[in-house]
Amino acid sequence: MKIFKVTKHGVFEGVGFVTDPYPHIPIGEEGRGRRLVRFPLAARFAESLESTRIERASIIKTRQKGTLLMVEEKDPADRRALVHLAVEAGFRGGAEWTGPKQTDVPCPYQGDPNCLSVRWEKDGGQYCRECGTRLIYENFMHFHPKEGTVVDFPELDYVPGVTVLAMGWRAQGDAGRMGGHPEYLVILQPGTLLRVRRTGRLYGAPPVKYLHWDGETLQFGTYDEVFPPSYEPEEGELV
Structure with missing residues (x-):
């Protein structure tokens, strides 16, 4: 090469x-x-x-x-x-x-154990502001599942x-x-x-x-x- x-x-x-x-x-x-x-x-x-x-x-x-x-x-x-x-x-x-x-890339908050800074509330649930994925509430924390995409330049x-x-x-x-x-x-x-x-x-x-x-x-x-x-x-x- x-x-x-x-x-x-x-x-x-x-x-x-x-x-x-x-x-x-x-x-x-x-x-x-x-x-x-x-x-x-x-x-x-x-x-x-x-x-x-x-x-x-x-x-x-x-x-x-x-x-x-x-x-x-x-x-x-x-x-x-x-x-x-x-x-x-x-x-x-x-x-x-x-x-x-720009294309669909994995949300940067995938797997975040406590997605506080990016969440928003809707219909009694809490969601990631970046990709819209519903967060999972466990042990007083909001876990971001390893799913969801955003439009950005891929790494x-x-x-x-x-x-x-x-x-x-x-x-x-x-x-x-x-x-x-x-x-x-x-x-x-x-x-x-x-x-x-x-x-x-x-x-x-x-x-x-x-x-x-x-x-x-x-x-x-x-x-x-x-x-x-x-x-x-x-x-x-x-x-």
């Missing part, structure tokens, strides 16, 4: 790795309000590389412990992409990766064509409370389209961009930049 890293500045081929305490790709960062995930490289693969940058690789699940491990490329014909999603938050803001279109775990391998977190400020954003290591199938929305001070940058993998090229930009309208078929009605 080809490997890329995506930041607010664009798409970069390859991704760097570090060797301490063992060869790995850092996803996120260490510190208060932060989370670092070390995605491991096979030691033999790391030793074979001439630099600390990887441009192609494969992922295996080891038989011994079931560890996800990056190894030398096994199938050069694999048209999927391995991508480090690292688009930064705006100043004192955030960043969120989702699918490109990465629910986007077809996306396999999330690792997730970390970067943050702003000493305590990590000024803002922050997730980082992911994902595998994308050809044809996959993602959306990222940045909040906070963006200093003129567009708040929403899209990422598209067609099996050969990884494109990142506004929707019109990824899918230029100038290349639409010249068929239609006269105006």
Whole structure:
């Protein structure tokens, strides 16, 4: 698979790795309000590389412990992409990766043992304000059943064509409370389209961009930049 890293500045081929305490790709960062995930490289693969940058690789699940491990490329014909999603938050803001279109997704309060903040009353019962599911009253608490949907942009775990391998977190400020954003290591199938929305001070940058993998090229930009309208078929009605 080809490997890329995506930041607010664009798409970069390859991704760097570090060797301490063992060869790995850092996803996120260490510190208060932060989370670092070390995605491991096979030691033999790391030793074979001439630099600390990887441009192609494969992922295996080891038989011994079931560890996800990056190894030398096994199938050069694999048209999927391995991508480090690292688009930064705006100043004192955030960043969120989702699918490109709103759809029915699971209510965020599914399984909540005491759904107080979102309930409303009707016909003697209490319901979730988000999805309308009737809550179950037990032991003086209002339990939200694991059912009900809302219309929203789906999280990465629910986007077809996306396999999330690792997730970390970067943050702003000493305590990590000024803002922050997730980082992911994902595998994308050809044809996959993602959306990222940045909040906070963006200093003129567009708040929403899209990422598209067609099996050969990884494109990142506004929707019109990824899918230029100038290349639409010249068929239609006269105006």
